[in-house]
Amino acid sequence: MTKYIFKRLIGMIPTMLIIITLSFFIVRIAPGGPFDGERALPEVVKRNIEAKYHMDEPLWQQYGRYLFDVIRGDLGPSYKYKDHDVNYLIFNSIPNSIILGCIAMAIALIFGVSFGIIAAVKQNSVLDYIPMGIAALGLSVPLFVVGPLLQYIFAMKLGWFPTSGWFSEGLGWKTIILPSIALSFAYYADIARLTRSSMLETLRSDYIRTAKAKGMRNSVIIFKHAMKGAMLPIVSYLGPAFAGIITGSIVVEQVFRVPGLGKFFVQSSFNRDYTLIVGVVIVYSAILIVMNFVVDVVYAQLDPRITYK
Structure with a gap:
């Protein structure tokens, strides 16, 4: 296992190198530039600005300079936000995106797993149809509809929560609730559906039949035996889902005016x-x-049949 972890850590380096390289060249090949505007700058001014940021150098030389800076942990200056560099902008906003994402993922996990298990145990009953109906809504209704709808009902009509803002701006903890619920909605739907289908499959397996034949209580069978096997697909889903819930918070951050990384993106x-x-x-x-790596390690801990060599 230690050897596998070491190989995966080393394997992250070329992956990140490819991502940096592609991103660097794609944004520069695309038409337009950071100093283009409605009114063109005088040619002398434009040349001076490009010389200041080394943009007058050949592209391969700019890439080498940028790659060296990234290795040192310097993501470079911002061409539009002149008072701060990219490191400052990203690392002062990403904690808000991570807090929002973690709370939304916790909500999605708690309700998704709980209702998914109930739906599987009470298959083809009201307790199955209602959670799966809500899950179907979560898959079909986009975030830019869910967000304003929550604002209209719970902020404007009922007045329970503020319409927008964030607790770091001194507006109170209630500002976290609506954006977290909005962001968790689609992920709740995926987790609930995955949990239900996985739990149904697990409950029909031979070792569960054996446990029932031995006279074990249903609660013991579900939470001690079935749940561990049923969680494997959920764990696999959580890696990209956690990254997605942070990167996908752009719409929610814009709707609820959360000062996260989505604004800068x-x-x-x-x-x-x-x-x-x-x-x-x-x-x-x-x-x-990183999240995919963590999921692979946790997956092996949950299922002893899985080994990494």
């Missing part, structure tokens, strides 16, 4: 802010790769 795309775009892609990719 959207604005940097419109502004053609090369270094900020690539910096955000690097951070998102690193989260995805």
Whole structure:
């Protein structure tokens, strides 16, 4: 296992190198630039700005300089946010995205696994149809509809929560609830459906029949025996889902005015802010790769039949 972990850690290096390389060249090949605007800059001014940021050098030389800076942990200056560099912008906003993502994932896991188990145990009953009906809504209704709907009902009509804002701005902990619920909705749907189908399959397996024949209580069979096997697909799903719930929070962050990384990702795309775009892609990719690695390790711990050589 230790050898496998070491190989996977080493394997992350070329993966990240490919991501950095592709991101660097794709944003520069695309038409437009960070200093293009409605009114063209004088040619002398534009040349001076490009010289300041080394953009007058050949592309391969710019890539080598940027790669060396990234290895040192420097994601470069922002071409639009002149007061701060990319490191400052990303690492002061990503904690908010991670907090939002972790709370949303916790909500999705708690309710998704709970209702998925209930739906499997009470198959073809009201306790099966209602959670799966809500899951179907979660899969079909997009976030830009769920967010404003929650704002309209719980903020504007009932007045229970603020319409937007974030607790770090001094607006209170209630600002976390609506965006977390909105973001968790689609992931609840996936987890509930996965849990139900996996639990149904596990409950029909031979070792569960043997446990029932021995006279074990249903609660012991479900939580001690069936649940461990049924959780394997959920664990596999959690790796990309956790990365996705952070990267996919862009819409929710915009709707609820959460000062997360999504704001900079959207604005940097419109502004053609090369270094900020690539910096955000690097951070998102690193989260995805690390979470997939963690899932593989946890998967082996849950299922002793799985070995990594």
